[in-house]
Amino acid sequence: MKTVIIFDHPYTATASHNVPHQRAFLAALCQQVQQQLKAQNDQVTLIDLHAEQFDPVMSAAELARWRRGLPVNAQVARYQQALLAAERIIFMFPIWWEVMPAMTKGFLDKVYAKNILYRGDNMRTKLERQPRIDVITTMSTPKLLYRWLFGAPLLKMLQRGTFLKTRLWHFKWHPVVQVDQLTLAQRQQVLAKFKI
Structure with missing residues (x-):
């Protein structure tokens, strides 16, 4: 499976060691x-947004x-080609x-x-492989408070407002x-138990 990971953190994807700040x-x-x-023999492409400036x-x-x-520039064109080939797209960011x-x-x-990854006339995706979208987030807010007090704005924005709107049906938030x-x-x- 071809998987694209879009990673967003100022410290970059290399900041996994336990070094304060x-x-x-x-x-x-x-x-x-x-x-x-x-380990599952997936072909993984990592887009580390901060590292790639x-x-x-x-x-x-x-x-x-x-x-x-x-495409607005060559970097974006490269990202768009990766997404067009993807069977799975994983977004990773802090809330x-x-x-x-x-x-x-x-x-x-x-x-x-528009007109590159989805059609402008009917909002239908051009990602023909219908990739699974996984969103992995870290946050300090408890999950129940996030859903019931704040109304889970991330899910409204991403799941409903972006991916369902363009007919990408397979979405999961972690x-x-x-x-x-x-x-x-x-x-x-948590790391040992985490499964995607």
Whole structure:
């Protein structure tokens, strides 16, 4: 299976070591997920947005290209080709202020583009392989509070507002919650049990 991982954390996917202020539990999860997928003989492509210096801001010139159904730049064109070939797409990011960071939002704005990855006239996806979409997040908010108090805005935005709208039906959210309150031993336990 061809799997594309879109990883968004300022410390990058290399920050899996336990070094204070240079570590991200999300990076350790990314390492774990890649090991699982490679053990299943998946072909894995990692897009590490911060490491690749992806610019999430849409300029006026880029928007003009986007509106004409053209990739906004060579980096985005490369990402679009990877997604067109994917059988599984995994987004990995922390939840900040109840939604994704700007880098992931900018990735969706620029890369998941009209007339390239979905049709402009009817919103139907052009991802013919109907890839499974997995979203792996870390957050400090408890899951029940996130769903019932805040209304799960991430699910509304991604599952309903992006992927179901463009007829990508296979979506699963994998939240890892209250990571900041876990001990090192508890984090290692979460990693050992985590399955995608």
